[in-house]
Amino acid sequence: MTIYGYVRVSSTDQNEQRQLIALWEKAVEKNNIFMDKQSGKDFDRPQYRKLMRKVKLGDLLYILSIDRLGRNYEEIQNQWRVLTKEKGIDICVINMPLLDTRQCRDLMGTFIADLVLQILSFVAQSERENICKRQEEGIAAAKARGVKFGRPEKQIPENFAKLVIEWEKKKIPLSEVLKQCSMSEATFYRRLREHRIQKKY
Structure with missing residues (x-):
């Protein structure tokens, strides 16, 4: 069995250190940690694809939180299925102990994990939609106050x-x-x- 870790931050400005520390505390080797710095709206990520090619039956994948897989309800559900059913690996979501496939192999455990996964992935998508909505409202309010976005207009010289x-x-x-x-x-x-x-x- 090989232990892997996956890290995602939404942009190059976001700090990934918190996720890395959580993985190191689980004894994940540095060369088995895959990290993408881009949006979680889809799964077209180079390092995630590389990870998918590496993992095999019986391996273990650590992620800090479920929204590191993405923020789209259907895609999170689908990727969870691909990883656990098609790839046959275990997943442990560090900040949500109920989402640890090693601990819920009986019928009740599987039912609880599936229920928690559905709730958390729904919450993750809702949070993303709310963030986008607040950003749009904030931009509209700023424009109404006369705030200009983008580069300042280049002034022409007097001559x-x-x-x-x-x-x-x-x-x-x-x-x-x-x-x-x-x-x-x-x-x-x-x-x-x-x-x-x-x-x-």
Whole structure:
């Protein structure tokens, strides 16, 4: 039997140390820990796929919490089935002792584990949906207050009109205009269109 661990953090900014410490405390060797740094909305993860190729009948997989498998109710249920039924491995969810397939091999134990799994995977998906909803509401409220998102608008220099005239008369090359304006070519042409529209009015 080989003992594996799986870690997932939702982005490169999230700290994975808490999950790693929990796995090390279970004596999982470092080279048997697979870690992905990306969203849990699906299972298209390089390290998870590599783990799936490695595990075999009788192996043990540790994860800190059920939402490390993902946050979609159906996918969590499906992956649990693939790991335990098709791969034939044991799973231990460290922060939920009831979800330890080594401890629930009788009918009642299996029933309790399945029930807990369904509840937790449902809660994980609900939490994800609530987070997304709160983010959308927060962005809408911020926009209503006048908060602008994205990069700040590139300001045009005071001599922009003069530079445009000289460029149009071929007195200076476009590269020199871009340099003096500190703009990319795409930004220059966009601001040029805006400038010409303003001149009309």
